[in-house]
Amino acid sequence: MTEKRSAGQRSVAERAMDGELAALVVLARAPGIGLRRVRRLVDRHGGASKALEALRRLSPDQLRALRGGGRIPVARTAGALGPAGEGGARSLLREARAKGLCVAGYTGCGEAAYPAGLRDLLDPPPVLFQRGAGVPDSERTIAVVGTRSASSYGLRTAYTLGRELGRWGWTVVSGMARGIDAAAHAGALDAGGPTIGVLGTGHDREYPPENRDLYRRMRSHGILLSEFEPRTPPTRSAFPRRNRVIAALARGVIVVEAGGRSGALNTADHALDLGREVLAVPGRIDDPGAAGCLRLLRQGAGLVAGVQDVFDALGWLCLEPQSPEFPQSPQSGEGSAPAVDGPSGDRRLLGALSRGPRSPDELAVGLEMPVAKVLGGLGQLELEGWVERRPGGNFAAVRRRGGR
Numbered sequence: 001m002t003e004k005r006s007a008g009q010r011s012v013a014e015r016a017m018d019g020e021l022a023a024l025v026v027l028a029r030a031p032g033i034g035l036r037r038v039r040r041l042v043d044r045h046g047g048a049s050k051a052l053e054a055l056r057r058l059s060p061d062q063l064r065a066l067r068g069g070g071r072i073p074v075a076r077t078a079g080a081l082g083p084a085g086e087g088g089a090r091s092l093l094r095e096a097r098a099k100g101l102c103v104a105g106y107t108g109c110g111e112a113a114y115p116a117g118l119r120d121l122l123d124p125p126p127v128l129f130q131r132g133a134g135v136p137d138s139e140r141t142i143a144v145v146g147t148r149s150a151s152s153y154g155l156r157t158a159y160t161l162g163r164e165l166g167r168w169g170w171t172v173v174s175g176m177a178r179g180i181d182a183a184a185h186a187g188a189l190d191a192g193g194p195t196i197g198v199l200g201t202g203h204d205r206e207y208p209p210e211n212r213d214l215y216r217r218m219r220s221h222g223i224l225l226s227e228f229e230p231r232t233p234p235t236r237s238a239f240p241r242r243n244r245v246i247a248a249l250a251r252g253v254i255v256v257e258a259g260g261r262s263g264a265l266n267t268a269d270h271a272l273d274l275g276r277e278v279l280a281v282p283g284r285i286d287d288p289g290a291a292g293c294l295r296l297l298r299q300g301a302g303l304v305a306g307v308q309d310v311f312d313a314l315g316w317l318c319l320e321p322q323s324p325e326f327p328q329s330p331q332s333g334e335g336s337a338p339a340v341d342g343p344s345g346d347r348r349l350l351g352a353l354s355r356g357p358r359s360p361d362e363l364a365v366g367l368e369m370p371v372a373k374v375l376g377g378l379g380q381l382e383l384e385g386w387v388e389r390r391p392g393g394n395f396a397a398v399r400r401r402g403g404r
Contacts, residue, residue, distance in 0.1 A: 018093065020109040023048035024126040025089035027055075030080040032072040035123035039106070047107055048126070055081050096129055096230055101203060104128040117141075117248045120274050125227030125245065129203055132223035134194065140351070141171040141196075142310065143246050143271070145264040146180025146256035151289055154257030157281055158183035161254065164307040166193020169351070173198065173249050175242055176215070176224075178208050180256045180264070185214060185222070195222045196249065200242040202232035243267040251314055252277030254304055258292030265292050268301075277313055279304045316354045349377050350386060353397040357390050 027038045027048060041051040058066065064074045079085065096103055102112035105127055106119075112130045116138055144161055146154060158180045162172045166188035174181040176197040188195035197218050201207050203226055206215045218224055227245065228238060243263060247253055247270035255278070258264040268278050279302040283290025297303055302313040352363055360378060364371045378395050381387040387395050 017109045018090065020048050020107055021093055021103055021105045021127065022086055022089040023052040024105045024107065024109075025092055026052055026081060026085045028126040029085065029089070030077055032067040032070050032074075032077045035126065037066075038126055039122070039124060042107060042126075048105070052081065052086075092229060099203065099230060100131065101230070102130045102133075104130060115249055117250070118245065121244060121248050123244075124248075127227065129226050129228075129230065130223060131203060131219055134223060137169075137171065138249075139251065140169060140316070141173055141250045142314075143173040143250040143253040143267065144180070144184035144256060145174055145243075145246065145253060145258075145267050147258050147262045147264060147289060147292075148177050148179040148181075149259075149289070150179035150183070150257050151287075153283070154180055154281075154289070155183045158256045159187040161256065161304075161307060161310070162187025162195070163191045163193075165310070166191035166195065168307075168311075169193065169348075171196060173246055175200065175239070175246055175267075176207075176211060176218070178210060182211055182214055184256070185218065189217050189221055197222060197224045198242050198246045198249070199224060199226035199228065200238040201234045202226060202228045202230040204231045205233060207234045239263060240266055244270045247271040247274055247276060250276060252279060252310070254279045254281070254310060255293055255296055255301075256281045257283060257289055258296075259289050260291040260295070262292045265296070268296060277302065279310060279313055281305075316351065349374065349381060350397055353387060353395060357394040357396040359392075359394050363395075 024038075024042075027033060027041065028035065033041075038051075041055070042048050045051040045054055055063065055066075060074050060078065063078060067074070067077060093103060102110065104110040104112040104114040106114060106124055108114060110127075112128070113135045114128065118124045118128075142165060144158055144165070146158060150158070162184035164187075165172050171194040172184055172188040173196045174184045176182070176185065176199055185195050185197060195218070199205075199207075203224065206212050215224075225245070226232075227241070232238070240263070243266045247267050250271070253268050253271040253276060255262075255264050255268055268280075271278050278296060280293040280296040281304045282297060283293055285294065302309065304310055304313075348367055348369075349363060352358060352366055358366070360371055360374045363369070363378075364374045367374070378387060382389060382395075386398055388398050390396050
């Protein structure tokens with residue numbers, strides 16, 4: 001009897017989750033509502049299902065007033081919010097799951113975790129479609145973006161940054177576009193690091209087509225996210241929407257190479273609006289492809305000449321590679337990481353301590369490690385001079401620099 005009740009309870013929970021997801025899809029699809037208003041309604045009513053019920057009770061005049069006018073007939077909005085709209089939303093969810101996608105909802109429902117950083121947006125995607133498992137560490141996620149028409153210098157730089165960030169366990173976020181985006185993803189993948197591709201299309205569309213091999217690798221070893229329904233084609237308005245998601249997922253945005261009107265600058269603008277760090281790689285002053293980066297630097301963006309500059313800007317302790325920062329090109333086939341004069345102890349402990357002193361118990365809980373293993377690792381790092389013991393039993397990282 002107990003097992004039957006448990007199964008029944010799970011079924012009820014799953015039905016409630018699907019109802020909430022379907023309500024989010026209905027709200028997102030309803031013409032004239034808009035994503036900002038969807039967020040306000042969901043927050044005000046304590047859930048998408050309750051928000052949808054409240055909208056259905058409104059008279060046409062009340063619904064028109066809530067929308068703020070517009071050219072779309074109020075009857076279209078009311079129809080999209082009705083039972084037929086909900087049936088279409090449930091059909092969409094079944095289709096997405098049949099294609100191997102996980103769904104994450106703004107209200108915390110779904111098979112995948114909704115990224116916390118997206119809640120900082122005024123217009124967060126109500127629903128995300130995800131391919132690939134895993135939840136990235138939001139404290140160690142960085143966006144690498146730039147022009148599609150990249151120079152060989154830009155490609156080498158993006159690839160090396162992606163590889164070095166991945167080698168240190170940082171998640172590289174980018175937009176799966178040709179040029180800088182593709183090179184950054186490839187570098188992270190070659191290092192075995194985590195990487196997230198944010199799409200400006202539905203998951204059924206491999207855009208641009210020349211990145212087909214990259215899509216294959218990302219489906220096997222990365223995460224692909226899209227707020228757009230499967231089969232959604234590329235449109236001019238979709239990519240700025242994608243850019244805000246890239247910025248919100250990351251602690252900071254690195255613009256590697258960008259002209260004066262590059263879409264990467266749009267991502268940087270979103271990052272500034274969200275209070276994220278904006279960094280830029282310098283280029284030649286006579287190169288039109290570097291104009292966007294030079295403008296960002298003049299406006300106060302952090303200068304990136306190597307991965308250590310990224311970690312310094314974000315306050316994360318890292319050991320500096322002794323080899324040159326940008327020695328390889330994406331076409332070189334050399335995927336091995338440069339040698340590092342580093343600790344023999346657990347580098348995860350250093351990463352955790354880079355955010356401030358911690359006790360062994362706090363480290364054990366945060367890193368999900370046995371206390372005995374934490375103490376052993378701290379002892380080794382202390383002997384090598386990478387950490388120091390503080391009064392009260394806490395440990396702190398000792399910033400050491402080299403190679404410059």
